Amino acid sequence: MRVTELFQRGEFVITAEVGPPKGFHVGHLMEEANNYLKGRVTAVNVTDNQSSVMRLGSLATCKALLDEGLTPICQLTCRDRNRMALQTEVLSAAMFGIENLLLLTGDHTSLGDNPQSKPVFDLDSVSLIHAVKKLEEGEDLGGNKLVGDPPKFAKGAVVSACSDSVDVQLAKMEAKVRAGAEYFQTQAVFQPEMFIKFMEKAKGFGVPVMLGVIIPKSARMASYMNANVAGINVPQEILDELNKDPEKTKAGITGVEIAARIVKECKAYCQGLHIMALGWESKVPDLLAQAGM
Amino acid sequence: MLITQLKSKDTIESLAKAKTVIINCHGCKEVYFPEHEAAELQKELVENGNISEIITTDYICNPEHQALQLKKHMAKIDSADTVLVFSCGVGVQTTAQSLADKRVYAGCDTYPLPGFQGVTPLEFDCGQCGECYLNYTGGICPITACSKSLVNGQCGGSKNGKCEVDKDMECGWERIYRKLEALNKLDTLGYPAKIRDFNHPDAD
Ligand code: SF4
Ligand code: SF4
Numbered sequence: 470m471r472v473t474e475l476f477q478r479g480e481f482v483i484t485a486e487v488g489p490p491k492g493f494h495v496g497h498l499m500e501e502a503n504n505y506l507k508g509r510v511t512a513v514n515v516t517d518n519q520s521s522v523m524r525l526g527s528l529a530t531c532k533a534l535l536d537e538g539l540t541p542i543c544q545l546t547c548r549d550r551n552r553m554a555l556q557t558e559v560l561s562a563a564m565f566g567i568e569n570l571l572l573l574t575g576d577h578t579s580l581g582d583n584p585q586s587k588p589v590f591d592l593d594s595v596s597l598i599h600a601v602k603k604l605e606e607g608e609d610l611g612g613n614k615l616v617g618d619p620p621k622f623a624k625g626a627v628v629s630a631c632s633d634s635v636d637v638q639l640a641k642m643e644a645k646v647r648a649g650a651e652y653f654q655t656q657a658v659f660q661p662e663m664f665i666k667f668m669e670k671a672k673g674f675g676v677p678v679m680l681g682v683i684i685p686k687s688a689r690m691a692s693y694m695n696a697n698v699a700g701i702n703v704p705q706e707i708l709d710e711l712n713k714d715p716e717k718t719k720a721g722i723t724g725v726e727i728a729a730r731i732v733k734e735c736k737a738y739c740q741g742l743h744i745m746a747l748g749w750e751s752k753v754p755d756l757l758a759q760a761g762m
Numbered sequence: 763m764l765i766t767q768l769k770s771k772d773t774i775e776s777l778a779k780a781k782t783v784i785i786n787c788h789g790c791k792e793v794y795f796p797e798h799e800a801a802e803l804q805k806e807l808v809e810n811g812n813i814s815e816i817i818t819t820d821y822i823c824n825p826e827h828q829a830l831q832l833k834k835h836m837a838k839i840d841s842a843d844t845v846l847v848f849s850c851g852v853g854v855q856t857t858a859q860s861l862a863d864k865r866v867y868a869g870c871d872t873y874p875l876p877g878f879q880g881v882t883p884l885e886f887d888c889g890q891c892g893e894c895y896l897n898y899t900g901g902i903c904p905i906t907a908c909s910k911s912l913v914n915g916q917c918g919g920s921k922n923g924k925c926e927v928d929k930d931m932e933c934g935w936e937r938i939y940r941k942l943e944a945l946n947k948l949d950t951l952g953y954p955a956k957i958r959d960f961n962h963p964d965a966d
Contacts, residue, residue, distance in 0.1 A: 552957075573918075574910065574912065574917045574918070576919060576926065577909055577910060577919070577926055577927045579927055580926065580927070588910065590910040590911060590912065591958070591960070592957065593910070593912045593913070593914050593917070594914070594917075595914035595915065595955045595956075596913075596914060596955045596956065596957045598955070599954075599955035599957070610957065627918060628918075629918050632918075632920075633921065633922055633923070634916070634920060634923065634933075634936055634939070636939070636943075637915075637916045637920070637935060637936060637939045638916065638918075640915055640916075640939060640948070640951050641914070641915035641916050643952075644914050644915050644951070644955070647952075647954065647955070648914075648954070648955045656918060697921075698921075699918055699919045699920055699921040699926060700918055700921075
């Protein structure tokens with residue numbers, strides 16, 4: 470099932486993100502997905518060497534989730550593969566019956582755990598979206614015909630709604646829409662008023678946008694994100710809230726309250742919700758319940 | 763050693779639609795410049811009107827030298843809308859910075875030729891990508907000013923205008939966007955997805 474079909478029916482789509490392990494044992498990931506995500510979210514994003522840390526592949530993990538009866542969204546970045554390998558990966562996804570893609574540029578190799586790697590970036594998010602669209606039209610980027618029926622995907626992309634350069638991000642979003650992006654997931658939002666302002670402009674593109682949320686685990690994590698993660702800015706009030714009752718914060722109760730509040734404030738302005746649990750998959754049911762989903 | 767090649771006639775004509783000053787750089791021995799073809803094409807541009815001055819000079823990649831060379835032409839440049847530069851990518855970038863409020867366009871693409879690259883001056887760098895993007899990017903090279911050499915806009919990693927790879931480095935796409943904003947030319951970003959060509963013509 471493609472998430473775009475649900476957007477077309479006017480449904481509010483909920484997705485959650487999982488990160489493959491550093492290793493090839495997916496038992497724990499499957500357990501978490503089965504216990505906390507199955508039946509609660511429409512689809513599960515699988516990250517592609519997130520933060521440039523080498524892990525098990527997105528495509529293989531997607532296939533395992535599909536076999537468990539979940540709907541995977543395969544994330545694909547341009548950091549590790551040239552255009553040939555990317556197009557191959559897209560065709561392989563189609564063969565497995567994976568119909569949802571999220572197409573990104575990817576973090577630079579120097580930020581990760583194999584910093585000596587060659588950063589590829591033969592394509593970027595925009596040209597990758599274009600490449601997938603061409604494959605859907607039965608041709609590769611070199612202009613060569615595919616054999617048999619072409620594949621069909623829901624082509625997703627990302628945008629930083631609370632970026633300190635939101636106008637530059639909107640220009641990139643527009644380029645992605647032009648290239649064929651059909652839905653967007655945002656970077657984690659901690660400033661609902663900024664998100665709502667962003668949506669005023671973004672809605673003009675006529676493409677569904679899913680609010681990104683992270684359940685903050687501690688004030689330290691939030692401060693770390695403020696200093697190091699692009700597009701995330703956790704306001705002082707939220708830092709104070711996380712600092713107030715360390716036990717409650719450690720148990721995840723504060724984080725879930727914060728995330729649920731953000732969802733409630735923003736949901737009328739967007740078409741879906743994307744949860745980046747970062748290992749706290751077990752908190753997703755609580756978050757959804759508190760947000761009234 | 764570099765080789766510069768003229769962009770297509772259609773492209774160059776479309777760049778010289780408004781009142782234009784042309785700058786040719788016949789500068790250094792490190793760059794092969796297609797003098798003859800450029801002269802022919804510029805003759806046609808002059809016949810079509812719009813060209814208010816053709817300046818032929820050298821070493822425009824050196825900002826001080828360039829300022830000196832352009833001094834006596836500044837009145838013409840000030841009254842033009844566009845400055846069309848026929849040089850390697852470094853020359854165009856230097857011009858785009860020194861004439862910051864002008865729409866500075868590149869008339870050439872720059873390719874590498876095996877061998878010694880020559881003296882790359884100061885802060886500008888040309889990656890000799892073979893398909894000069896400076897006309898879309900306000901004269902700031904996306905190949906060398908962006909850590910990922912992105913050609914379709916900013917990635918999600920820029921924070922406070924800095925690049926994700928190096929917090930001391932300005933994000934190239936932040937600079938490009940702000941430059942186009944200042945020139946009132948943000949519409950140039952409305953191009954269809956650009957895809958780099960790594961299949962360079964054999965430079966031999
Ligand atoms: S875009 Fe940059 S690398 Fe390419 S020719 Fe122009 S200046 Fe050189
Ligand atoms: S932060 Fe800016 S300069 Fe750095 S890779 Fe991204 S777009 Fe390029």
